[in-house]
Amino acid sequence: MLNIKDLKASIEDKQIIKGLDLSINKGEVHALMGPNGSGKSTLSYVLSGKEGYEIDSGSVDFKGKNLLELDVDERSNEGLFLAFQYPMEIPGVQTSFFLKTAINAKRKYQGLEEIDALEFAKLVKSKAEELSISPDMLKRDLNVNYSGGEKKKQEILQMSLLNPEMAILDETDSGLDIDALKIVSEGVNKLRNENNSFLVITHYQRLLNYIKPDFVHIIADGKIVKSGNFSLALELEEKGYEEISKTA
Amino acid sequence: MAATEQTIKQVNNLGSNDYKYGFSTEIDDIKSPKGLNEDTVKFISAQKNEPEWMLEWRLNAFKVFNKLPEPNWAKLNIPKINFQDYYYYSSPKSLKDKPKSLDEIDPDILKTYEKLGIPLQEQKLLSGVAVDAVFDSVSVATTYKKQLSDLGIIFCSISEAIKTYPDLIKKYLGSVIPVSDHSFAALNSAVFTDGSFVYIPEGVRCPVELSTYFRINAINTGQFERTLIVADKDSYVSYLEGCTAPMRDENQLHAANVELIALENAEIKYSTVQNWYPGDSEGKGGIYNFVTKRGACRGNNSKISWTQVETGSAITWKYPSCILQGDNSKGEFYSVAITNNRQQADTGTKMIHIGKNTSSKIISKGISAGYANNTYRGLVNIHSKASKSRNFTQCDSLLIGNKCGAHTVPYIESSNSDSMIEHEATTSKINEDQLFYCMQRGLNSEDAVGLIVNGFCKEVLQHLPMEFAVEAQKLVAISLEGSVG
Ligand SMILES: Nc1ncnc2c1ncn2[C@@H]1O[C@H](COP(=O)(O)OP(=O)(O)OP(=O)(O)O)[C@@H](O)[C@H]1O
Numbered sequence: 001m002l003n004i005k006d007l008k009a010s011i012e013d014k015q016i017i018k019g020l021d022l023s024i025n026k027g028e029v030h031a032l033m034g035p036n037g038s039g040k041s042t043l044s045y046v047l048s049g050k051e052g053y054e055i056d057s058g059s060v061d062f063k064g065k066n067l068l069e070l071d072v073d074e075r076s077n078e079g080l081f082l083a084f085q086y087p088m089e090i091p092g093v094q095t096s097f098f099l100k101t102a103i104n105a106k107r108k109y110q111g112l113e114e115i116d117a118l119e120f121a122k123l124v125k126s127k128a129e130e131l132s133i134s135p136d137m138l139k140r141d142l143n144v145n146y147s148g149g150e151k152k153k154q155e156i157l158q159m160s161l162l163n164p165e166m167a168i169l170d171e172t173d174s175g176l177d178i179d180a181l182k183i184v185s186e187g188v189n190k191l192r193n194e195n196n197s198f199l200v201i202t203h204y205q206r207l208l209n210y211i212k213p214d215f216v217h218i219i220a221d222g223k224i225v226k227s228g229n230f231s232l233a234l235e236l237e238e239k240g241y242e243e244i245s246k247t248a
Numbered sequence: 249m250a251a252t253e254q255t256i257k258q259v260n261n262l263g264s265n266d267y268k269y270g271f272s273t274e275i276d277d278i279k280s281p282k283g284l285n286e287d288t289v290k291f292i293s294a295q296k297n298e299p300e301w302m303l304e305w306r307l308n309a310f311k312v313f314n315k316l317p318e319p320n321w322a323k324l325n326i327p328k329i330n331f332q333d334y335y336y337y338s339s340p341k342s343l344k345d346k347p348k349s350l351d352e353i354d355p356d357i358l359k360t361y362e363k364l365g366i367p368l369q370e371q372k373l374l375s376g377v378a379v380d381a382v383f384d385s386v387s388v389a390t391t392y393k394k395q396l397s398d399l400g401i402i403f404c405s406i407s408e409a410i411k412t413y414p415d416l417i418k419k420y421l422g423s424v425i426p427v428s429d430h431s432f433a434a435l436n437s438a439v440f441t442d443g444s445f446v447y448i449p450e451g452v453r454c455p456v457e458l459s460t461y462f463r464i465n466a467i468n469t470g471q472f473e474r475t476l477i478v479a480d481k482d483s484y485v486s487y488l489e490g491c492t493a494p495m496r497d498e499n500q501l502h503a504a505n506v507e508l509i510a511l512e513n514a515e516i517k518y519s520t521v522q523n524w525y526p527g528d529s530e531g532k533g534g535i536y537n538f539v540t541k542r543g544a545c546r547g548n549n550s551k552i553s554w555t556q557v558e559t560g561s562a563i564t565w566k567y568p569s570c571i572l573q574g575d576n577s578k579g580e581f582y583s584v585a586i587t588n589n590r591q592q593a594d595t596g597t598k599m600i601h602i603g604k605n606t607s608s609k610i611i612s613k614g615i616s617a618g619y620a621n622n623t624y625r626g627l628v629n630i631h632s633k634a635s636k637s638r639n640f641t642q643c644d645s646l647l648i649g650n651k652c653g654a655h656t657v658p659y660i661e662s663s664n665s666d667s668m669i670e671h672e673a674t675t676s677k678i679n680e681d682q683l684f685y686c687m688q689r690g691l692n693s694e695d696a697v698g699l700i701v702n703g704f705c706k707e708v709l710q711h712l713p714m715e716f717a718v719e720a721q722k723l724v725a726i727s728l729e730g731s732v733g
C-alpha cells in the first residue's frame with residue numbers, strides 16, 4: 001500500500017524528516033509513537049502534500065504510484081486520508097454541505113454521478129449516529145466553535161464517509177473523553193478491513209488497546225528508531241522514550 | 249435555476265401555462281448620431297414619443313451635466329471618458345447583424361453558461377445570438393401583468409410609465425437622486441433609454457419577486473437604465489435585477505440610476521447580481537459601470553434593504569444608499585464585491601439618518617484576486633434630529649494572492665450624542681491551511697477557494713432570494729477561477 005524509502009524532508013531549510021523508512025501493507029494497522037517535535041505531524045503533511053515542504057531525497061510509493069508527484073487533492077481522491085491533529089475551522093460552510101462536497105469530489109474523480117440527496121442524507125445520518133454526532137452539529141459551520149473532542153469526531157466522520165484506503169490519524173485520541181475514545185475507536189475498527197491500512201499517530205498506549213496495531217514504530221528526530229509489535233507500546237509506556245531509544 | 253426559468257416558473261405558479269414561443273420581428277437598427285449634445289437628447293425623447301414635459305426634464309438635466317465635473321472621489325483608475333465617442337441610443341439589433349449561432353460566441357462565455365446550468369435557448373438570448381424562436385416576452389409579460397394589475401400593482405417599462413402614469417413619474421422621478429447630484433446622475437437623467445417602473449399600492453404585498461427578466465427585451469437597455477420603485481403605505485416588494493450569466497454589451501459606458509421610495513410602513517428589498525463583461529485577463533474591454541442607486545425611507549417605520557453581488561465589469565462605481573427620513577425607518581446594505589484579474593471596484597453605501605430612532609446595518613465583503621483592486625467606501629451620517637439612531641457596520645476584505653489590493657474607507661459623521669455607531673473591519677489573506685484541509689478532502693484548488701469564499705460571503709448571500717442565492721454561490725466560485733495556483 002504505502003512504501004516510504006529513506007525519506008528526507010525539510011521545512012524552511014530545516015530538515016525534520018531525516019531518512020525515514022516505513023512500509024505498510026494492505027490490511028495493516030501501524031502505530032507511530034514518538035516525542036513531541038519528533039516529526040510525526042510533519043510526516044503526515046509531507047505524505048498528504050502540504051505546501052512548503054521540500055523533499056530532499058527518498059521516495060514514497062502509494063499503490064504503485066509515485067505519491068510525491070500527485071497534487072493534494074489527487075492523493076486524497078486516490079484514497080489517502082489525513083485526520084488532522086488540529087482540524088481547520090471553515091466559517092460560513094455548513095458541515096453537511098462540506099461533507100457532501102467532499103463525497104462528490106471523490107465521486108467525480110471516480111467518474112461517478114453526484115450523490116443523490118436522499119442517499120446522502122441517509123448515509124450521513126447513519127454514520128453520524130454511530131459516532132454519536134447530533135444532527136444539529138451537521139447544520140453548524142464546519143468545526144467552528146466545536147470542542148476539541150467534537151473536532152476529532154468530525155474527522156472520523158469524514159473518514160468513514162470517504163472510506164479511504166490509507167488513513168493517517170494524527171493524535172485523534174488527544175482531547176477525547178473516555179466514552180468518545182471508545183466510540184471513535186469503534187468507528188475505526190468498523191472501517192478496518194483487509195483492503196485498507198491505517199497509520200495511527202499517538203502518544204498513548206490507551207488508544208492502542210482499542211485499535212490493536214499490527215506494528216508499532218518509534219520515531220525520534222525524524223527517523224524510525226525502533227519497530228515492533230503491540231508489546232513495544234507497552235514497553236514504551238513503562239520506560240518512556242529516553243530509555244527505549246537507548247536500547248535501539 | 250436560471251433566472252428566466254425561475255420567472256417562467258413563477259408565471260406558471262400564477263396559474264397560466266400559456267406562454268408560448270413566438271417570432272421576434274425584424275426591426276431595423278436605429279441609432280442616434282454619435283456623440284452627446286442637445287440633439288442627442290431630443291432624438292432619444294422623440295424616439296420614445298415622450299411628452300413635452302419629459303423632454304424639458306431631460307434637457308434641463310443635460311444643462312446640469314455640462315456644468316458638473318466628473319466625480320473623482322473613488323480610488324479608481326478610470327481612463328478619460330470621451331463622451332462624444334459613444335452612441336447614446338440604439339434600438340434592438342436586427343437579426344442579420346447578430347451572431348448566427350452559439351458557435352460564434354466566445355467559448356469561455358459558453359463554458360460559464362454551462363457551469364451555471366443555463367438552458368441552451370437562454371444562452372442564445374443572453375449572448376445575443378439571432379434566435380427566431382424566443383419566449384414571447386410580450387405574452388409572458390401580459391399574463392403576468394394581469395395578475396399584478398388585479399392587485400393594483402404597476403410593473404412596466406419606464407418609457408411606458410412616462411406616457412401612462414405621468415403624475416406618478418412627475419412626482420417621484422428625480423426625487424431621490426436629484427439631477428444635479430453628480431455628473432453621472434445628470435447624464436443618466438438626460439439620456440436614459442429605458443428601465444423599470446414599479447408602483448405597489450397601499451396595503452399590497454407583491455406576491456412574486458419582481459424581476460427585470462420579465463422583459464427580456466430589456467437586455468438591450470442596460471446602458472443608461474433608469475428604474476423607479478414606489479412602495480406606498482404598508483406595502484412590500486422584492487425586486488431582482490441582473491443575472492448571473494455573464495452579459496456582454498457593446499456599449500462600454502453604463503450609468504444607471506435607480507430610485508426607491510418607501511412610504512409609511514412599506515418595505516422594499518432590492519437584490520442585484522451584476523456580472524457585466526469584466527474585460528479579458530489583461531483588462532482589455534470590459535464595462536465601466538457607474539451606478540447611482542438610492543432609496544428614500546420617507547414614511548415612518550419604512551425599510552429599504554439593498555443586497556448586491558458584484559462580480560462583473562472592468563470598473564464598478566456604485567454606492568446604493570438609504571435616506572432614513574421617517575422615524576424608526578431602517579436601511580440595510582449587504583454587499584459582496586469580487587474583483588479578479590485587472591478589475592477595479594469602488595463600492596459601498598451611504599446611510600443618512602434623519603428621522604428619530606432610525607437604524608442601519610452594513611455588511612460588506614470584498615474579495616480581491618489577481619491584480620485587482622477593491623475598495624469599500626461608506627458614509628454613515630447621523631443628523632442632529634436623528635436621536636437614538638444606530639448603525640452597525642462590518643467590512644471584511646479577503647485577499648487571494650499578493651498582487652491585489654483591498655481598501656476600506658469609512659466616513660462617520662454624527663451630530664447626535666445619543667446615537668450609536670459600531671464599526672468593525674478586517675482584512676485577511678485566504679487561509680492556506682483551510683485550502684489544504686479542503687484539498688485533503690478531495691476538492692481541487694478552485695473548488696476549495698470557491699467553498700471558502702462562499703463561506704466568507706454567507707452573511708450576505710443568505711439575504712438573496714433563494715433561487716438567486718444558489719446561482720450566486722456558483723457565480724462566486726466561477727469569478728475566482730484561475731486566481732490560485
Ligand atoms: N513551519 C515550520 N518551520 C520551522 N519548523 C517547523 C515548522 N513546522 C514544524 N517545525 C518543527 O518540526 C519539528 C517536528 O514537528 P511536528 O509537528 O512534526 O512534531 P510532532 O512529532 O507531530 O510533535 P507533537 O507530538 O507535539 O505533535 C518541530 O521541532 C517543529 O518545531
Ligand SMILES: [Mg+2]
Pocket residue numbers: 040041042085170171
Ligand atoms: Mg504532531
